[in-house]
Amino acid sequence: MLAPEGWHELVAEALSTEATTSVCLGAPSLGTEPAPAGREYVRTFFAEADDGPALRATLSGRLAGLAAATGAAELAGLRARFRILPSEDWANSWRREARPIRVGRLCILPPDWAGVLRPDDLRLTLEPGGAFGTGRHATTRGCLRELSRRVRPGARILDAGSGSGILAVGCALLGAERALGFDTDRHALPYAIELARRNGVTARCEFRHGDFTVLGEHDREFDGCLANLYADLLQAHAADLAGRLAPGGWFCFSGCRADKAPATRAALDGAGLAVETVHRRGRWVTFAGGRPAR
Numbered sequence: 001m002l003a004p005e006g007w008h009e010l011v012a013e014a015l016s017t018e019a020t021t022s023v024c025l026g027a028p029s030l031g032t033e034p035a036p037a038g039r040e041y042v043r044t045f046f047a048e049a050d051d052g053p054a055l056r057a058t059l060s061g062r063l064a065g066l067a068a069a070t071g072a073a074e075l076a077g078l079r080a081r082f083r084i085l086p087s088e089d090w091a092n093s094w095r096r097e098a099r100p101i102r103v104g105r106l107c108i109l110p111p112d113w114a115g116v117l118r119p120d121d122l123r124l125t126l127e128p129g130g131a132f133g134t135g136r137h138a139t140t141r142g143c144l145r146e147l148s149r150r151v152r153p154g155a156r157i158l159d160a161g162s163g164s165g166i167l168a169v170g171c172a173l174l175g176a177e178r179a180l181g182f183d184t185d186r187h188a189l190p191y192a193i194e195l196a197r198r199n200g201v202t203a204r205c206e207f208r209h210g211d212f213t214v215l216g217e218h219d220r221e222f223d224g225c226l227a228n229l230y231a232d233l234l235q236a237h238a239a240d241l242a243g244r245l246a247p248g249g250w251f252c253f254s255g256c257r258a259d260k261a262p263a264t265r266a267a268l269d270g271a272g273l274a275v276e277t278v279h280r281r282g283r284w285v286t287f288a289g290g291r292p293a294r
Contacts, residue, residue: 001063001081002039004074011042011078012230014062019050020185048084056082103141104148106170111198122173125198126166139228139254142279142286143167146252147226150288151176155223158244160237161255165192165207167226172201180219182208212240221246227253231260238271245273248293254286261285 003011012023024043027035035041046055059080067076100115101108107121117123147167151157153175159168162181165188171179179201181192189209196205208214225245227234234241234253245251251273256264258280268275268287276289 001042001079002035003042003078004072005038005040007066007072007075008040008042010066010070010232011063011075012044013232014066015042015044015059015080016184017046017055017058019046019055020044045085051082051084056080101141103144106144106148106173108166123199124166124170124173126164126195127198138281138284139286140166142254142281142284143226143228143252144170145279146277146286146288147171147224148174150224150250150252152223153177156180156221157224157226158219158222158241160212160225160227160241161229161233162192162207163188163228165195165205167228168192168205168207169195169199169201171224171226172196172204173199176224177204179205180208180222181205182210182212182214184209184211212237215244220244221249223249225249225251227251227255229253229255231256231264234264235267238267238273242268242271242273242291245291247291250288250290252286252288254284256285256287258283258285 001011015023027041028043032041063078063080066078067073100113102121105120105122106124107117108124108126111125111127144167147170151171151174155171155176157168157171157176157179159171159179159181162168162183163185165181168179168181183189183192186209189207192207196202196207220243222244223246225241227241234256241251241253253268261278264285265275265278265287272291274289274292275287277287279286279288
């Protein structure tokens, strides 16, 4: 569907349900007609088995209520268009295009890759399904680059919005004693658990389904905190993230588009976090820094 500029992330959130496997911003393909001025494509995906009148009515109802909820007239009349995508053998089509990805000491590889690694490389074996990335996205790479520099042996890491688990598993491979990830996408949990198992770090990785409410009082004082989320979620939960981080601990937050960077930076500053580096790759920005020691 087409959403007004400046409201993409709110629309994406409205399209996110328990059945949603992912939400994407931007044109579906290079052959797609450019979005009209002032509009951008927002797409959501869910399994055909979950499709039906009830799900479509839920999504349409959420979109219809945005204008009244925000008072923004430009959100009136939003309509979703539904279509069934052709079947795709995701595992094999991904493997045909798979190439090693090296970020710091981490080398992300498909399971059957038989090349020779460098002596200090850490192999992260990844075979995603159709709904999960390969580690090539700019936001994921930005986080991997930072955690390669910052994770220390024995560290305790929190990964908010852990998705397929690639960042938490990467931390464990780099020596973290505990990596706790959580995500509201119910489809992500089995992928994350399997990724940890495949890479031999199950004992040091834990994944939960839900939002910040799945964290207990004892889930604090983390040495590092990761979040690859939409900018509006980073802004809304900046204080929650800061409150879980130990004084002197580090953070790396990505998923922020460049046009949302100033507001996101302001939210991090307001939460008492000290931004040390800001990396931009394409239209995506990654923030890294720390929580000042007492």
